[in-house]
Structure formats: structure tokens, C-alpha cells
Amino acid sequence: MEKVLSITAEELHRKMNCGEDILILDVRNETDYNDWKIEGKKVRSMNIPYFNFLEEDEQVYAGLPKDTEIVVVCAKGGASDYVAEMLMEKGYKTWSLKGGMLAWSQFYYPATVYRDEKLKIIQINRLAKGCLSYAVISEGKGMIIDPNQKVDVYLDLAKQHHFKIEHVVDSHLHADHISGGLQLAEQTGATYYISSGEVKDTNLKFEPLDRHNRIRVGEIDVEVLAIPTPGHTPGSTSFLINNRFLMSGDTIFVGGLGRPDLGGKAKEWAMDLYDTVFNKLSNLPDDCLVLPAHYADIQEINDNGIVGATLGEIRGNNEIMRNADKESFTEQVAGAVSMEKPPNFEEIVAINRGELQVDAEKAIELEIGPNRCAVHHHG
Known part of the structure; x- marks a missing residue:
């Protein structure tokens, strides 16, 4: 045979x-x-x-x-x-x-979003989960944004592209996948950042993002502005690089906004999201490229293999981004609570808060299945 x-x-x-x-x-x-x-x-x-x-x-x-x-x-x-x-x-x-x-579910695919002589941005796509993480590289130094649990992927990337990982950041406390942030920081000697609002009352070793409105990566003073963008979670933070690239975490997606209900305070967090969209991010230019932490639809991957869109495109294609009426915006976003929640999200949050330890096999098993962090409102 x-x-x-x-x-x-x-x-x-x-x-x-x-x-x-x-x-x-x-x-x-x-x-x-x-x-x-x-x-x-x-x-x-x-x-x-x-x-x-x-x-x-x-x-x-x-x-x-x-x-x-x-x-x-x-x-x-x-x-x-x-x-x-x-x-x-x-x-x-x-x-x-x-x-x-x-x-x-364990396959990660890196693709270069942008490169010039001073800056390189790589998007790492975990296709089975729709999870996206990033390497921001300048002058042999690097920052990893929203790493997933398979940290070898980022260590290999650093070897291949000849940079030292100095900063590791989580844009928020993830509910659909286990973060590799702390482990990656420990293995590389990098600083691990997350907003203190996300992990209060835990024993995690972290540097509060709220104390750093700028993070320097290599030469370009890669102006990484850490912008608090609450909504999906209270401490969600986006990273604006050189006023041209917005790593938006789960706040803004190519096709929608982050769901505000995973903390059980849908209405309250939806109001925060409104403030983020119409006040905090409203003065960013239309040509700013939004690079999110997730996507929910294969159509969001463009012909270059990248998930990303300009803020102008997102504002134009997404009816909810144009809904400036606070009450109706809040109703619309909070209304997404009927969506199915990410599988095992309570256990995953507990792991990411450092309150629950599981072995590698259990960690992989907990993550099986799609991500469900986006609220899609096309129109």
C-alpha cells in the first residue's frame, strides 16, 4: 500500500x-x-x-x-x-x-508591512486565530507588540532580521489567546509593558504603559506614542508610530470595532469606545495605516498578505465609525453582546493575569477555535 x-x-x-x-x-x-x-x-x-x-x-x-x-x-x-x-x-x-x-492553530506567518533605511515593520499573522502581532525594528533594536504564546516565532524573527528585542508590549489584556508577552520579555531581558488598569490586583511584573507616553526604539525615536484607547477593555492602548502607523490593538479593526462586553460592562465600555473614536483618534490623518491585533474575515487580508487599511478607508467603509450620535453609537456597539464569546475566555484572561498556570498542552487546547473580539458593522 x-x-x-x-x-x-x-x-x-x-x-x-x-x-x-x-x-x-x-x-x-x-x-x-x-x-x-x-x-x-x-x-x-x-x-x-x-x-x-x-x-x-x-x-x-x-x-x-x-x-x-x-x-x-x-x-x-x-x-x-x-x-x-x-x-x-x-x-x-x-x-x-x-x-x-x-x-x-500554531502556524504563524510573518509579512513585511513597511521598510526604509531606518524603520521596518513586520506583521506576524496567526492565520487560524486571526491574531496579529508586530515587530517594530530600527537600528538593530526591536519592539514586539501583542506577541502570542509561541515565543520562538519572535526569537527566530529577531535572529533572522538581526535585532535585539528591547521592548515587549501588550495593547490590552487578551481574552481569546494566551499572551507570550511576559515570557518573551523574560527570555530576552526586554521590558514588558501593559496598562496598569488591565492587570491591577495581580502579581505580574510589568512596566505600566500609562507612565510612558513615548517608547524609543533604536534611532528613529520611533515615536511610539502610547495612546490610551479604552473601549474593548478599559486599559486598551494603541501605538502610533511616526504619525503614520497605528497599531490599534482590538480598538479599531479593518472591518469594525472591538467588542466592549467581555468585562461585563458593555454600556460603560461602549461609551469609552465612543470617546476614543470621536475624540482621541479623530485628529489622526486619513492616510494613517491602521494595523490591528485581530481580524475576523479572510477578506481583510490585502493582496500583499497584510491586514491593514488607512484610517480614511475604515472611516469611509464603516458606518459605525461615522455614527457621531453618542447614544445610538453606544446602543449599536453594546448591542453586539449577543455575539458568542471567545471560547474559554475566562481561563485565558486568568492565565494572562498570572492567576492560573497551565502546561503547554493545556494552553494549546484552550486556544483552539476562532477569535471573537471584533464587532463588524459594514455599511
């Missing part, structure tokens, strides 16, 4: 990026598939649960193309090997995703 060919998450992403004609066949159950799946702008995906392949019913194969590569995906890689083998025996071109959705 031929051995099934396996493909890594990185290789799969490369194929997707090159626009190769592939079909992703997800053999998890329908609920899991509908909740969270591998997506790409040109990716075709279909769901036939694993058990259907055990029934020896030829109809199962009816919709599968013989002339297209099929990548079979399951939760952890076992069932997909089995199904890929069955397909191979029937003459289909198949691969099995090594490690399944678990491996996909």
Missing part, C-alpha cells in the same frame, strides 16, 4: 499563497467545521465527516474532483491520514495535513 503524503501547515499555506488549485477536505464533524476551518481567498473547502467514509458508500466520493489536489484535514492528523489513504487508493491526488487543525 502506498504511504500517504503528509503536508505541514507551512507547506499548505505556501500552496494557498501561490494560488495553486487545491481543495481542502475537512473530515471533522459539521459543527466543528462550521465553527472554525481553514480559509483563504482562493481556497475551496468542503466538509465530509470521517464516519461517512467508513460506510463503503461510493456516493461519498461523488463531489470530489480527480484533477485537483485534495488536502485532507481533521482535528489532530489521525483521521485525515486514514481518509487520504482511502482516496489515494481510488486514484485521487491527496495529502494529509500533518497534525490537523491543532498544527494549523
Whole structure:
């Protein structure tokens, strides 16, 4: 019997990026598939649960193309090997995703947003979660914004781009993924910053962002302005770099605003968000590029592989950003509380506050699933 060919998450992403004609066949159950799946702008995906392949019913194969590569995906890689083998025996071109959705959830993809002789900005996209983190680099020094828990990604990046990580910041206390901020700072000797309002009554070792309205990175006095932008959480902070790039955390997204209800004070935080949008950020120029900490829709990735849009585009495309009526804005944003909350968000917040310790396996398991931090209001 031929051995099934396996493909890594990185290789799969490369194929997707090159626009190769592939079909992703997800053999998890329908609920899991509908909740969270591998997506790409040109990716075709279909769901036939694993058990259907055990029934020896030829109809199962009816919709599968013989002339297209099929990548079979399951939760952890076992069932997909089995199904890929069955397909191979029937003459289909198949691969099995090594490690399944678990491996996909741990894949991070770096892309350069901007570079000149003094400044480089890299966006690190964790595609399965829609989580974005950033490296801001100048003259061999670097600042990492919103790192996820797989800190090796950032250590490798620092080696590859020849910079020393001096600053690590979290824009807010994350609820949908485990922060790698403190661990990364400890491993590199960098300073770890977060707003003190986010972690009060904890034992975390941190430098309060509220005491630093500027952070210097290398030469450009990379004017990193730490702007308090409450709304998604009370201590949410955005970082304005050289008045041209706004790392907006979960305050402003390409297609929406951060949801204000994860602390149980939706109305109150929605009012803060109004103040942030219409007072604190209103005088930023339209050509300022917004680089958020999350995205919720694959369409938000542009043709250069970057999630980002100018403030002018966001203001123009997002009806809620134009709704200057405080009461109706607050109602609209607070109304998003009916959305499903991020999976396991209470435990993840407790880990990020330093109140709960879990082993690596449990940490990975807690993060499985999509992010749900955005409120989308197109119009």
C-alpha cells in the first residue's frame, strides 16, 4: 500500500499563497467545521465527516474532483491520514495535513508591512486565530507588540532580521489567546509593558504603559506614542508610530470595532469606545495605516498578505465609525453582546493575569477555535 503524503501547515499555506488549485477536505464533524476551518481567498473547502467514509458508500466520493489536489484535514492528523489513504487508493491526488487543525492553530506567518533605511515593520499573522502581532525594528533594536504564546516565532524573527528585542508590549489584556508577552520579555531581558488598569490586583511584573507616553526604539525615536484607547477593555492602548502607523490593538479593526462586553460592562465600555473614536483618534490623518491585533474575515487580508487599511478607508467603509450620535453609537456597539464569546475566555484572561498556570498542552487546547473580539458593522 502506498504511504500517504503528509503536508505541514507551512507547506499548505505556501500552496494557498501561490494560488495553486487545491481543495481542502475537512473530515471533522459539521459543527466543528462550521465553527472554525481553514480559509483563504482562493481556497475551496468542503466538509465530509470521517464516519461517512467508513460506510463503503461510493456516493461519498461523488463531489470530489480527480484533477485537483485534495488536502485532507481533521482535528489532530489521525483521521485525515486514514481518509487520504482511502482516496489515494481510488486514484485521487491527496495529502494529509500533518497534525490537523491543532498544527494549523500554531502556524504563524510573518509579512513585511513597511521598510526604509531606518524603520521596518513586520506583521506576524496567526492565520487560524486571526491574531496579529508586530515587530517594530530600527537600528538593530526591536519592539514586539501583542506577541502570542509561541515565543520562538519572535526569537527566530529577531535572529533572522538581526535585532535585539528591547521592548515587549501588550495593547490590552487578551481574552481569546494566551499572551507570550511576559515570557518573551523574560527570555530576552526586554521590558514588558501593559496598562496598569488591565492587570491591577495581580502579581505580574510589568512596566505600566500609562507612565510612558513615548517608547524609543533604536534611532528613529520611533515615536511610539502610547495612546490610551479604552473601549474593548478599559486599559486598551494603541501605538502610533511616526504619525503614520497605528497599531490599534482590538480598538479599531479593518472591518469594525472591538467588542466592549467581555468585562461585563458593555454600556460603560461602549461609551469609552465612543470617546476614543470621536475624540482621541479623530485628529489622526486619513492616510494613517491602521494595523490591528485581530481580524475576523479572510477578506481583510490585502493582496500583499497584510491586514491593514488607512484610517480614511475604515472611516469611509464603516458606518459605525461615522455614527457621531453618542447614544445610538453606544446602543449599536453594546448591542453586539449577543455575539458568542471567545471560547474559554475566562481561563485565558486568568492565565494572562498570572492567576492560573497551565502546561503547554493545556494552553494549546484552550486556544483552539476562532477569535471573537471584533464587532463588524459594514455599511
